[in-house]
Amino acid sequence: MAKPKLLITRKLRSIVEERAARDYDVVLNPEDKVFSTEALIAACREVDAVLPCHSEHFNADVIKAIGPGLKIIANHSVGTDHVDLDAAKAAGVFVTNTPDVLSDATAEIAILCMLGAARRGAEGDAMVRSGKWTFWSPDFMVGRQVTAKRFGVLGMGRVGQVTADRARGFGMEIHYHNRSRLPEHLEKGAIFHETLDSLLGVSDVLSLHCPVTAQNTGIINARTLALLPDRAIVVNTARGALIDEDALAAALASGKLFAAGLDVFRTEPGGNPALAALPNVFLLPHIGSATEETRDAMGMRALDNLDAFFAGKEPGDRVA
Ligand code: DGY
Numbered sequence: 001m002a003k004p005k006l007l008i009t010r011k012l013r014s015i016v017e018e019r020a021a022r023d024y025d026v027v028l029n030p031e032d033k034v035f036s037t038e039a040l041i042a043a044c045r046e047v048d049a050v051l052p053c054h055s056e057h058f059n060a061d062v063i064k065a066i067g068p069g070l071k072i073i074a075n076h077s078v079g080t081d082h083v084d085l086d087a088a089k090a091a092g093v094f095v096t097n098t099p100d101v102l103s104d105a106t107a108e109i110a111i112l113c114m115l116g117a118a119r120r121g122a123e124g125d126a127m128v129r130s131g132k133w134t135f136w137s138p139d140f141m142v143g144r145q146v147t148a149k150r151f152g153v154l155g156m157g158r159v160g161q162v163t164a165d166r167a168r169g170f171g172m173e174i175h176y177h178n179r180s181r182l183p184e185h186l187e188k189g190a191i192f193h194e195t196l197d198s199l200l201g202v203s204d205v206l207s208l209h210c211p212v213t214a215q216n217t218g219i220i221n222a223r224t225l226a227l228l229p230d231r232a233i234v235v236n237t238a239r240g241a242l243i244d245e246d247a248l249a250a251a252l253a254s255g256k257l258f259a260a261g262l263d264v265f266r267t268e269p270g271g272n273p274a275l276a277a278l279p280n281v282f283l284l285p286h287i288g289s290a291t292e293e294t295r296d297a298m299g300m301r302a303l304d305n306l307d308a309f310f311a312g313k314e315p316g317d318r319v320a
Contacts, residue, residue, distance in 0.1 A: 016299025113261025152203025155210025
């Protein structure tokens with residue numbers, strides 16, 4: 001029987017590409033070129049399945065233009081905001097993601113962003129690197145300590161829970177807001193807030209871990225930032241669209257916020273020049289899941305979903 005034809009849109013870890021080449025008639029992208037929308041549509045028309053990253057956007061028009069040949073979008077990401085799930089469902093295209101396997105790596109980056117922001121990591125690195133470190137005093141580069149402060153988690157799913165566990169290691173008191181309250185064994189003493197506003201009022205550090213939807217786009221904005229304690233720290237390793245970046249820049253510039261640690265932006269790649277111009281922002285280029293172990297596991301998980309689909313089974317991580 002002919003192998004299903006699979007397009008892998010970006011360069012993946014070699015162990016993943018080798019497995020894909022063994023089991024599928026695979027189209028790889030060894031130069032890791034970024035697909036234009038037209039090229040993505042044309043390439044997807046030629047295959048049974050696509051294994052994309054969050055960098056490829058499957059909106060309703062793209063899914064329609066691809067037509068009936070494509071059977072499954074097996075994402076190499078936990079986030080699926082780059083795919084119009086309703087349009088995929090309506091077109092009969094399966095969609096899967098890769099949950100769980102990136103929770104540890106993303107939690108590590110959230111903690112790095114928190115510490116980088118609280119302890120002025122970007123300023124310090126730039127100073128030493130540029131040869132401008134010419135002075136030391138007890139009053140020099142003084143940051144905020146996070147130990148024993150209150151850690152607010154917006155979105156207590158898998159990544160939020162692991163990040164909360166890491167923050168517990170700093171003796172932080174965990175608070176969270178989520179669609180529903182967690183059972184006691186997962187809550188582990190964390191304090192549930194029925195509303196976002198209530199969570200914000202107690203978040204010395206606010207860390208975002210919810211998927212972005214039409215309802216929560218820009219949920220961190222001028223109004224909600226004002227509810228944070230003065231000199232709070234905002235951490236975002238989820239999606240840039242959760243934040244109104246103009247409002248964030250204003251809160252950082254005014255001193256309302258002490259600092260922010262950001263791995264994600266509204267414009268990617270690229271980021272936000274207004275945020276980059278501020279000294280009290282620690283910036284990373286969307287590398288939450290970028291460890292060898294996690295990238296291997298994400299690729300394998302996406303292939304597991306494809307294998308199940310082509311074996312006539314329900315893929316474990318079906319989201320549409
Ligand atoms: C995810 O898995 O959603 C990460 O943001 C990387 O794409």
